Amino acid sequence: MTTPALHAELPLEARDNRGNRRHAALWHRKPSGSASGVFATPAVTLGGSPEGGGITLSRPIGIGTMQWGRTWLDGKLNRGGNLSEHACREIYQELRYKHGVQFFDTAEGYGGGTSEERLGDLMAQERQDATDAGANLHPPIIGTKFLPQLARWTKWSLHRALAASNARLGLQASDIYFIHTPVHPMPLEHWVAAAAREANKGHAKALGLSNCNAEQVKRACAEAKRHGQTIACNQIMFNLLCYGSPALRETEAVCRELGVTIIAYSPIGQGLLTRDLTQEKFDTIRVAKMAGISLADVQPLRQEVQRLAERHGKSMAQVCLNWTICHGAVPLVGCRSLAQARDSVGALDWRLEEEEVERLDAAALSMSTLAKPKWRRGLFVVFISLLMLSYKASRALEAVFSRSLWRSGWAKGSAAKSKGRVP
Ligand SMILES: NC(=O)c1ccc[n+]([C@@H]2O[C@H](COP(=O)([O-])OP(=O)(O)OC[C@H]3O[C@@H](n4cnc5c(N)ncnc54)[C@H](OP(=O)(O)O)[C@@H]3O)[C@@H](O)[C@H]2O)c1
Known part of the structure; x- marks a missing residue:
């Protein structure tokens, strides 16, 4: 078996004009696996070849920021509450500067846009750091998503949503613009055509789908082609909890045939397939609730993952992520957290044996989000529309609250205090 080795480049240390330490990495000087005898997980080009304009990820892993919203509502929805600015910065800089991770995934629906804002702030900081250090960095690749809510019906609504996302991210064009879900009453083709129009105008560099099954992928690819675009990727739940599902296997086959890369969300089952799972934590995991499974149902699979983790000296999360990569x-x-970020990149630069991948395939459960009946999808579109309304209300209330705090004695008090302070 191959030797595990972290691909991280040595950070390039530099100092800014105030003498503070800055660091950045020259990630494109990737060590050649074959020459050194060390296995380096190969780069992946989303939706085809780099010559065909596909986006290449030098480190084929993405970081999801669904849990990076910063509203009051996120504090209620996220297990463990909201992440601090410090925690997000630490995670982002570790992954970008030390491990060369490029792909970050967000959505207008995550934290009602506050996840996008956080990424925008972090990228602005990175640009500043890179300028100060004089470094030549692989740029981050940002995927964001259009949420087809019930209040949206026209291509202009997609145009406005993309413009707002780009503004929050501080980008001229998102790298990948996903259609978050195909549940809207308007046909998927309508939204694909609207997204293709935006890509043709240069507001998005590549197009992606999300939660689309085999038949929807085919339809979307055909529609994109009619507008001179391609579908680069399909973001779906793809993990060992659902790989036994025929709908997922069919979607995988169609994506392969049409050159659509699968972006695998919930690859560790939101924590169901990690070592520190307890009954208490299990009860808070949404995918388990949605699928109506018990802890006993996942135990045989967990044991298989644990066995391989011990054999390779890896964590269970690393085995699950590596299994995903082995499937392309x-x-x-x-x-x-920083610990989770470091652990997750440890899924790169080694490989499960083929026979181990097959064993895991055979042990996989068959939960699937792709074979849901129509009425459940209908309920979902209502749910996401209400959620977005709640986010709007939450953000508006927070703005009013912080303005009135500012006008109140608190602001006057701090102003009075700062008057006597030497700057
Ligand atoms: N397109 C869609 O419809 C859709 C749907 C869902 C998700 N997504 C995207 O996919 C991303 C990931 O999916 P997900 O958050 O649902 O599931 P996930 O990645 O399988 O699980 C994430 C959770 O696992 C724990 N964790 C993370 N890294 C770990 C590690 N190395 N070791 C142990 N535990 C670890 C953390 O929870 P604790 O800290 O609580 O343990 C974390 O919140 C999202 O952020 C989002 O960007 C997209």
């Missing part, structure tokens, strides 16, 4: 998909893991 790009894992998209939602990191909430």
Whole structure:
């Protein structure tokens, strides 16, 4: 078996004009696996070849920021509450500067846009750091998503949503613009055509789908082609909890045939397939609730993953992420701490044996989000529309609250205090 080795380049240390330490990495000087005898997980080009204009990820892993929203509502929805600015910066800079991770996934629906804002702030900081250090960095690749809510019906609504996302991210064009879900009453073709129009105008560099099954992928690819575009990727739940599902296997086959890269969300089952799972934590995991499974149902699979983790000296999360990569998909893991970020990149630069991948395939469960009946999808579109309304209300209330705090004695008090302070 191959030797595990972290691909991280040595950070390039530099000092800014105030003498503070800055660091950045020259990630494009990738060590050649074959020459050194060390296995380096190969780069992945989303939706085809780099010559065909596909986006290449030098480190084939993505970081999800669904849990990076910063509203009051996120504090209620996220297990463990909201992440601090410090925690997000630490995670982002570790992954970017030390491990050369490029792909970050967000959505207008995550934190009602506040996840996009956080990424925008972090990228602005990175640009500043890179300028100060004089470094030549691989740029981050940002995927964001259009949420087809019930209040939206026209191509202009997609145009406005993309413009707002780009503004929050501080980008001229998003690298990948996903259609978050195909549940809207308007046909998928309508939204693909609208997204293709935006890509043709240069507001998005590549197009992606999300939660689309085999038949929807085919329809979307045909529609994109009619507008001179291609579909680069399909972001779906792809993990060992659902690989036994025929709908997922069919979608995988169609994506392969049409050159659509699978971006695998919930690759560690939102924590169901990691070592520190307890009954208490299990009860808070949404995918388990949605699928109506018990802890006992996942135990045989967990044991198989644990056995391989011990054999390779890896964590269970690393085994799951590596399994995803072995299937040609790009894992998209939602990191909430520095330790999790470091652990997740340890899924790169080694490989499960073919026979081990097959054993895991055979042990996989068959939960699937792709074979849901129509009425459940209908309920979902209502749910996401209400959620977005709640986010709007939450953000508006927070703005009013902070303005009135500012006008109140608190602001006057701090102003009075700062008057006597030497700057
Ligand atoms: N397109 C869609 O419809 C869709 C749907 C869902 C997700 N996504 C995207 O996919 C991303 C990831 O999916 P997800 O968050 O649902 O599931 P996930 O990545 O399978 O699980 C994330 C959770 O696992 C734990 N964790 C992360 N790294 C770990 C590690 N190395 N070791 C142990 N535990 C670890 C953390 O939870 P604790 O800290 O609580 O343990 C984290 O919140 C999201 O952030 C989002 O960008 C997209």
